[in-house]
Amino acid sequence: MTQITVRVDGQSYSDDVEPRTLLVHYLREQLGKVGTVVGCDTSNCGACTVHLDGEAVKSCTVLAVQADGGTVTTIEGIADGGTLHPMQKAFHDMHGLQCGFCTPGMIMASIDLVGDNPDPSEDEVREGIEGNLCRCTGYQNIVRAVQQAAAEMRGASTGAPSTTEAVAQS
């Protein structure tokens, strides 16, 4: 066992972990952060994507011990109190999810993408999220969502009517 200290979604944790423990399993099984999910075992699907020190990582490809001293943000930590992150809101607005299993990873990857490229074209969004698989949506509404969120995040208006309703935080 190795002791690690890591900050996750604003809270500090100190735990003993097996050196082989993957970050995603640490998050899910030791911290109860089950919003982040496991979709494959070869780092292809991206369902487990979180931010480690501000960068999107597939948490099935990072050992928990590698996160020692680091800061992790998961899907559970991006809303500001009762206010959704613009990316969460856009996925809801644009129907960018169906079963929702890929959604946490897809949202975390998309936030990172927009951080690097604040105004991505459709092709740039498609290339930018190609490490995240969705089996339900055919991606078109995800692309729309990322572009809408990008516009909101850079303070621009998309010209598209906003239909957002309050999304309960229960």
Place this chain on the structure above:
Amino acid sequence: MTVTEDAATVAPAKEVGQARRRKEDARLITGRTTWTDNMVLPGMLHMSVLRSPVAHARITHLDVGAAQERPNVVAVLTGRDLAEEQGSIPCAWPVTPDMVNPGHPSVAVDQVNHVGEAVALVIARSRTAAADALEAIDIDYESLPVVLDMEEAVTGGADLVHGHTESNTSFHWVFDAGEAGTGADTEQAFAEADVVVSRRFVQQRLIPAFMEPRSVVVQPSGDNFTLWSSTQIPHILRVMLAMVTGIPEHKLRVIAPDVGGGFGGKLQVNPEEVLCLLAARRLGKPVKWTETRSESLMSAHHGRDQIQYIDIAADREGNVKGLRCRILADMGAYLRLVTPGVPVLGAFMFVGIYKFPAYRFECDGVFTNKVPTDAYRGAGRPEATFAIERIMDELAVELGMDPLELRRKNWIDAAEFPFTTAAGLEYDSGDYEAATQQALQLLGYDELRAEQQRRRESGDPVQLGIGFSTFTEMCGLAPSRVLGSLSYGAGGWESASIRMLPTGKVEVVAGTTPHGQGHETAWSQIVADQLGVPFEDVEVLHGDTAVSSRGMDTYGSRSLVVGGTAVVKAAEKVVAKARTIAAHMLEASEDDLEFTGGKFSVRGTPGASVGIQEVALAVFASHDYPEGIEPTIDAEATFDPENFSFPPGTHICAMEVDTETGFVKIRKYASVDDVGTIVNPLIVEGQVHGGLAQGIAQALYEEAIYDADGNLTTGTFVDYLVPSAADLPHFDTGNTVHAAPGNPLGAKGVGEAGCIASTPAVVNAALDAVRHLGVTDIRMPLTPERVWRAIHQGGDGGDRATAGSNAYGGAQTETTAGVSTPASALGGDK
């Protein structure tokens, strides 16, 4: 009643038809979900499964002693330990009276029949302890001959998958329109035809590849068991698990919490569900099993996998005269829940939207040493639609006709509905011409045809092709009597109930079980309209047999058509019951009440009204209600459809093919679907997008490949190519709307349309691009390698990788490696 009063009645805004954002999203976009694998129970143990690394073998030695001694291991169980109690995985669809079902143990006892079959279980205190102990199990196998190639498997003297059966054929199922009285004699039609075109099409094996891996948790409590599973079918699962394990049905509660996709892949009674239940019963402790992706790909059921021999007959003018289909359908090693039913369901759709005077269909279900096949999005109908839409193109080429003109000449005209096809189905409604015109416009057809011509003339290395798929499908599974006539083991009705709570809020209890389809939103819209209550006041409950006791679950584009109708009918009963109470409250006659916008009001008496939500409170108190009625306005309804629904559509794909590299790229994709009345356009569009993605993926990317020893070589997402955003085009989608006459919603079903229609459109487009180079067929998926080989070496591109290489998929026989017949002009590598 006066004219003035009528004019004063303002119709409330309808919820049905609104692009409501989904209620489900709140928990899904914030990570506050209840996936089965999230479940943690006190004292919970973890199950891990040892799986066979060989395709066909006898188990000659199995020693679990060392595994049992591993730290934190609670139990190790083998097939011998469970042989007396595990029963057989059920097959609910014995398609013929003499169908051979070899039986399907959840964990192998003496023999393994496919790679990935369970051979032993470890139950331990942690996930990792269970997984670690698997490697301490000592097991030896004695190899048996491996049967992989369907065409070889059905020949005399072939090696057998199951030694105790006479052959590898499970069943031979025939539909003959002449014999059924739905068409003319097929042999005669072919004998008299001017033109006959014959082709052999291969529907490759696919994997549903839902994103959430399967997961099961079982909690024993006294003699009761609660089973959570990532399943599409909690109700069917409960019945089947009771029958398989002997646990009384009323002692078993099944819950499908949030379920991360299914696509038919979770329409199953999984061996691991049985094993988890048996382990929990034996140990008296909660047990969880969650699969890895590799386990999922090698042991969850696969889909498609047919070889189709299709003959079409026509006269010189292009009037079709007959269709003859002979199908080999790969069952895999065992029959699972509806394995044999998938090709049989497809049998009724091979005639497509065309007026064939004669039709004959024959299908053999064939055992091979592969994981069983079963439902995958479309289940039988994509196979049928592919065959007919591909052969129509081949016939058009043979006749020198435009492929769309040939279709138009033979499809059912809008004025001809209802129309009974040669397969005996009565198509309900549609306008194929209108949908096609809209799709042509969406695509920008004329410009693309002109560009195709320019590229042809200039000898551009990148050629352009346009492919059509004008189709319909059968949805709304299913009329119970029809299922009975096809020997299916259950009905096709659906159930719903509505509970009016004292505060006026509404609980809708549905027998359907969504896993991404947005039922909570759509059902709320329906009920809001029916009861005149706010959308936000409706909660939809589902997926728990203790809450929703009756249901047939979600598959076959049935939920809205059948389940949504049950919701409507339950709501009608609620209104009827409330009317009696309201009349009493208003001291009026029921006949004088009108119900609109959630209010009962007395005709001709302004101001005399009571809301249905107020009635709910009054009936909760029950201080004053009419004599002779029960004090509740809650209601339940069960709806059994009289016919399927038939959503048609036209899909057109424009495809660029790089003749130098074999790389294909969808230039534009346009689809116009008629799914009947649209309850929520946002959800409908999303369903179409997702279906298109999967149908296009069959055409271009996905293929489950077994090597010559029966190893699945596409056992991870590295090798099994679920497309990413970068692999798919933008879709231009549209709708025509012809309300379905068979249900009050007018809905036809949308879950599978995109997947059923798109595959042949894509392949037809690729062929249209390179047909002038002598290419007549390319096997799916259209990998650059195959396309290049088809262009430069002839044939259909053959198997996906060169024979002898690690990725080679076919058995080493003449037949699998691309059959060449004079009629089909297929080549392939030898």
